[in-house]
Amino acid sequence: MLSFPLFARMGAALCLLLSLAACERSQFLPPLTDDQPPAISLTHPNTNSGIARPNERVEASIQAVDDLQLAFFRIQKQSLDNNGNELESNILLQQEISGTLLHFDFEEVLSEQPGLSRIIYTFDAIDSRGAAASVTYSLGVLPTEPSSPFRIFSVKNQRLNSRLAATAFAFNFTTGTTFPPPASNPLERDIEEGSTDPNLPFSPSFSSPANQSLGQDSVFVRTDASRFNFEAATYLTLYQAYFSAPAYHSSLSGLQAGELLIVRLTKAPQPQFAVMKLNEVVDQPGTDNDYLLFDYKVTSE
Structure with a gap:
């Protein structure tokens, strides 16, 4: 039996040496019933996602409360590659x-x-x-070295029209190419503006035909200057911002200047990214002259 110290406080803050042992719930729990499950949450950190590097220490505090007796606690760990495998x-x-x-x-x-x-x-x-509840903590694992072989290119004053x-x-x-779909190859279209109602004010929406064609979703992270420094962007800061984001999206709507x-452009063998800074959304009479102006940065080997 392999064991190591894990520290738990149960009510009176006892320090226990707990073992890594396989045990089935059926060995000590009756069949599931319809009673209310325990309330379980992360008390530290204050978010369910984060970033870390190999050889760094991961810490989390978990609290579970129940109106009945708690009976069983389990920690599972799943490791994924860049493709989600x-x-x-x-x-x-x-x-x-x-x-x-339980405080663990x-x-x-x-x-x-x-x-x-x-x-x-x-x-x-x-x-x-037998009533159960779970909470997850997801960590993006950064490259071992903080430096990266990937370069980043900056481009200013680009225009993209309304669909x-x-x-x-x-x-x-x-x-840096714009396309008039549907004639172009979907794999060439990293983003595509998706407005469909001519009676509404122009407010850009985006999807990613390239990622959809590859069967990949959740490629967008929406942020602003208070959370990400566009001017100082590097591969590592983009990697950190993407994998520590509170939410991912397969499409976005209602985008505004600022x-x-x-x-995320590719998943493997190493993720590549672009970041857009929306400078101006131009909504003119009719739909033929609605467009947005933006700067962007893109990573490349």
Whole structure:
């Protein structure tokens, strides 16, 4: 049996040495019932996602509360590559517990693993009647070295038309080319403006035909200057901002001047990114002259 110290406070703050042991819930829990599940949450950090590098220490605090007796606590770990494929899945802890309140402090030093891009920790609490609840903590794993071989290119004063203008409403960040779909290859269209109602004021919306053609979604992160420094953008800051984002989107709508948009262009072998700075949204009478002006930066090998 492999064991290591994990520290838990249950009510009176006891320090326990817990073992990594496989145990089935059916060994000590009755069948599931319709009672209310425990309330479980992360108390530290104050977000369910973050970033880390190999050999860094990961820390999380979990609290579970139930009106019945808590009976079981489990920690699962899933490791993913850049394409979202599972590299490894482990149960780090399975432990019988008691009481109505659990406070658990978890820590682990990340080991290096080829191809590792994301780790998802799942914390499960089950009460004495079998009702269960879970909370997850997702970590984007940064490259081992803070420096990167990828360069970043800056381009200013680009124009993209409304889809209703029927011309030049799709864009490729690498070549700086606009396209009048649907004639162009979807793989060339990193973003495409998607306005469809001529009676509404122009407010840009985006999808990514290139990523959709590759079966990839959740490629957009919406942010602003208070959270991301566009002028000082590097590959590493884009990587950090993307993988620590609170939400990912397969499409976006209602965009306004002043917003920043991070676009993941490729997943593997190493993610590539572009970031758009929306400078001006121009809404003129009719639809033929509606457009947006933007600057952008794009990473490249």
